[in-house]
Each structure stands twice: as C-alpha cells, then as structure tokens.
Amino acid sequence: MSNPYKQIFSVPGTKAFSAAGFLARLPIAMAPIGIVAMLSQTHGEYWLAGAVSATYALTNALIAPQISRAVDRFGQSVVLAPTTTISVLAFLALIAAANQSWPTWTLFAAAFLAAAMPSMPAMLRARWTEIFRDRPELNTAFAFESAADELVYIAGASLSVGLAVALFPEAGMLISTAFLALGTLAFVLQRATEPAVRHVAGSTPQKSAIRLRPVQIITLALVFVGATFATAEVSAVAITKDLGQPNAASVVIGVYAIGSFVVGLVLGALNPKLALQKQLMIAVTILALTALPLPFAGTVPLLAIAVFVSGVAISPTFITAFGIVERRVPEAMLTEGITWVTTGIGIGMALGAFVAGWAVDTFGSQNGFWVSVVAGLSAALTIAIGQRTLAGEDCDGGVCPLPQAAE
Incomplete structure (x- = not known):
C-alpha cells in the first residue's frame, strides 16, 4: 500500500x-x-x-x-x-x-x-x-x-x-x-x-461563521473535549504528587499525548469511508467510555495505562471535526469556521483546568478525573443530538449557509 x-x-x-x-x-x-x-x-x-x-x-x-x-x-x-x-x-x-x-x-x-x-x-x-x-x-x-x-x-x-x-x-x-x-x-x-479569496453569493454582507449550526455544534463539543485534555494534565500532576512520585507526571502526560498522536497518524493513513459525522460519533463515544476508569487508577502504572487509553480518541475527534467543518461551512468563511473550532478547544482547556483544579482542591486528587467523565459524556451527547445537522440533512445541498445567504 x-x-x-x-x-x-x-x-x-x-x-x-x-x-x-x-x-x-x-x-x-x-x-x-x-x-x-x-x-x-x-x-x-x-x-x-x-x-x-x-x-x-x-x-x-x-x-x-x-x-x-x-x-x-x-x-x-x-x-x-x-x-x-x-x-x-x-x-x-x-x-x-x-x-x-x-x-x-x-x-x-x-x-x-x-x-x-x-x-x-x-x-x-x-x-x-x-x-x-x-x-x-x-x-x-x-x-x-x-x-x-x-x-x-x-x-x-x-x-x-x-x-x-x-x-x-x-x-x-x-x-x-x-x-x-x-x-x-x-x-x-x-x-x-x-x-483564493471567495465571497458569499448575493449582496448580503458576510456574517460570522459561528452563526452556522454545524460550527456551533462542533465548537461546543470540542469545548468539552478540550476540558478532558486539560483535566488529564491537572489531575495527573495532583495524583502523582500525592503518590510521592511528582516526576512521573511528565511521563503520564506524555503517554496521553503520544497515544493520540499515534492513533491520529494511523487514522489518516487508513482514511476510513464511513460518513464523517458517524466517525465523530464513534470517536467521542470512545472518549467518554475510556474516561470512566480514570478516577479509579490508584497507582502510577495504572494511571499511565488509563490515561494512554483515554487519549486514543483525541486526534480522531479533531480530524473528523475539522473534516465536517470543511464540508458544512461555505468556502468564503472556512478559515473563520476552523478558527472557532480551535478556539473551542482552547476555551475547554482553560475551563477544564480551572474546574479540575477546584475538584482536586475540594474533593482530592483522584476526583479531578470526574471532570473528564462529565466532559466526555457531554461531548458525546452534543454530537448525538447534532447528527442530522452534521450530516447536512437540515441544510441545502449538504452545505449549511447563513439564513440570510439562503434567502
């Protein structure tokens, strides 16, 4: 091949x-x-x-x-x-x-x-x-x-x-x-x-891409995904410190990112034919399910394994999310649409780190990972509800333009 x-x-x-x-x-x-x-x-x-x-x-x-x-x-x-x-x-x-x-x-x-x-x-x-x-x-x-x-x-x-x-x-x-x-x-x-610079057809001024339903759905879902990413980092630092092995935090965080990195490259090489919105549904479901063991990982080896497994769906989620944006956003606002999605990731990371830190301070280091569990389930629910829109079924010809441009 x-x-x-x-x-x-x-x-x-x-x-x-x-x-x-x-x-x-x-x-x-x-x-x-x-x-x-x-x-x-x-x-x-x-x-x-x-x-x-x-x-x-x-x-x-x-x-x-x-x-x-x-x-x-x-x-x-x-x-x-x-x-x-x-x-x-x-x-x-x-x-x-x-x-x-x-x-x-x-x-x-x-x-x-x-x-x-x-x-x-x-x-x-x-x-x-x-x-x-x-x-x-x-x-x-x-x-x-x-x-x-x-x-x-x-x-x-x-x-x-x-x-x-x-x-x-x-x-x-x-x-x-x-x-x-x-x-x-x-x-x-x-x-x-x-x-090339492209313009929306018609005389209506170009509106923001965030007003498009697919961009709203993907951005909200990736706020939750970004929260799982940040929570893993905060919780790993707190747990390894409590276990008396603070230097192990860098290893745990590293295997989290490496798992996502490797699976992302493999997915790109395989290039599956399944519809992108279904691929995204599978990815966020795996993300939610693999977060469930995290609060129960009580040793560094178990923590590293659990974090590695929970990270495998991160890159597939990003890949399919950006692919959907490319297909559902008009060419004239594609860059902005992609940027809103990446902004969602950043906002999620900031909020996830804050909430996970509060959870660790209030309930103990092991309980920070419950933020990952809730965030993962929320991402899966958001994508499940938005399947019709992400599939283009609620749009004209599979593209979801602004309401003003469609009139």
Whole structure:
C-alpha cells in the first residue's frame, strides 16, 4: 500500500508551507506557559503570572476568529503580516516589561496586544483544503495537522519552560517570539499555495461563521473535549504528587499525548469511508467510555495505562471535526469556521483546568478525573443530538449557509 502522507507532500509547496506553519504555531503552546515561567521568576508572584497569561489566552480566543474572518475576506498574506507584526512587537514589549520591572499595567497591556497572534492551525488547514477540496487526501492532511498539533503541545510547553529555567527567565518567550516572526514570514511569502479569496453569493454582507449550526455544534463539543485534555494534565500532576512520585507526571502526560498522536497518524493513513459525522460519533463515544476508569487508577502504572487509553480518541475527534467543518461551512468563511473550532478547544482547556483544579482542591486528587467523565459524556451527547445537522440533512445541498445567504 502506498504511503498516503508521501502522496500529500508530493504536491509542490506543501512541504515548505507545512514546515513554516509548524514553526509559526509553536508559540500556541510556548507563549501561555512561557509567560508564567518568565513572570514567576522575574516577579515572584504566581497569581500575577497566571493573570497575565490568562489575559493573553482569553483575548486571543476572542480575537483569533475575527482575524480569520478578515483572512477569508482579504487573504492570508494581507492580514497575517500586520497582525503578526503587532503580536511580535507586543511580545517583545512584554519581555522588556518583565526584565526592566515596568509598571504592572504594562504587562497586561502587552499581553492584550500580543493576542493579535493569528490561528496558524486554521491557516494551514485552509491551504490543505484549497489543494485537496472534495478529495480523500484531505482527510490524510487533516490527520497530519492534528498529529502536528499534538507534537506542538508535547514539545512547545516543555521547550518554553526548559529554556526559562536553564538559561534566563525571558529565554522561552524570546525563542517563542522568534518562531512566530520567522515562521509566519516564511509562511506568508509562499503565495503559490495561498487560498483564493471567495465571497458569499448575493449582496448580503458576510456574517460570522459561528452563526452556522454545524460550527456551533462542533465548537461546543470540542469545548468539552478540550476540558478532558486539560483535566488529564491537572489531575495527573495532583495524583502523582500525592503518590510521592511528582516526576512521573511528565511521563503520564506524555503517554496521553503520544497515544493520540499515534492513533491520529494511523487514522489518516487508513482514511476510513464511513460518513464523517458517524466517525465523530464513534470517536467521542470512545472518549467518554475510556474516561470512566480514570478516577479509579490508584497507582502510577495504572494511571499511565488509563490515561494512554483515554487519549486514543483525541486526534480522531479533531480530524473528523475539522473534516465536517470543511464540508458544512461555505468556502468564503472556512478559515473563520476552523478558527472557532480551535478556539473551542482552547476555551475547554482553560475551563477544564480551572474546574479540575477546584475538584482536586475540594474533593482530592483522584476526583479531578470526574471532570473528564462529565466532559466526555457531554461531548458525546452534543454530537448525538447534532447528527442530522452534521450530516447536512437540515441544510441545502449538504452545505449549511447563513439564513440570510439562503434567502
């Protein structure tokens, strides 16, 4: 059997924009934890470090879809250059403010402006969609992107913290900012693979993609999926600490991501023919079922095994979710639609970490995983209720446009 990943990268330009995009999206994982690592060392206050990092993360979650909406209207190169420039300059100001002990408000202002960083995963998937639209290779490309996202989270956070601890507090943020600047520049310069700008038919102004029912369903489901992801990290740290083996947390978290990474690559190679909404239903059901043993894993080996098994459905969920968005969202708002979905993941991770932390503090470390159980069941219920819409049965021709555009 031929290698499907070799096939997708045989298209001219794909290797180059994929490599540049990977570099440009490392700050997704490096920046939030890098801010915490930097400010906790320079200011000695974890609440301040967490507050500044949260300001950046939540603002980016709100701004990124608007940036992607502008990309859909004007093109990647037109929008990414100025927004990335703002983000890079703001990150540099944040680093300077931390190093030079500028007033506290400057930290928050810089973090707020740094949130202009665009959603590179959405830009990459938009390019793959432009090349392989309505072809089976697109599922393989999305599988590769989901696996790459996993690798970013595995390597990015560790690299950021490692640099800050081993060299100097600002090291992680400096490297993250350099990756953002150089990666995005290399990505933007590759005009041959840039998606064409498309417009919604008719004279009605283009509305936001979040008003589309499929985007709402997928985004809500992935809020719950993101919560399971973050809960596993928080609970693993708490449980291994209680067991007297805090260093084992990195191993447990690592096998969680590795399980998802491997299964995602396998799924992309197999390219199953089952309808995407049914594949997604299977994936989130597995996610819900495999979360059930987590609260009962009382040793590090059992915890590692349970976490590994519970992570196998993460990448398949992401792959099929993005595939559905590609099919159910009009071409003129595809980048924004993808960005809303990735935003849902980020919001879920933030909320999951908060709720799991509260559960651990209130009920004990083992009980943090009940958040994963509830979140997994909620994701499965959301996708089950939305099956008709995700299948295109409630839409015109399988595409779910805005009500104004359909009139």
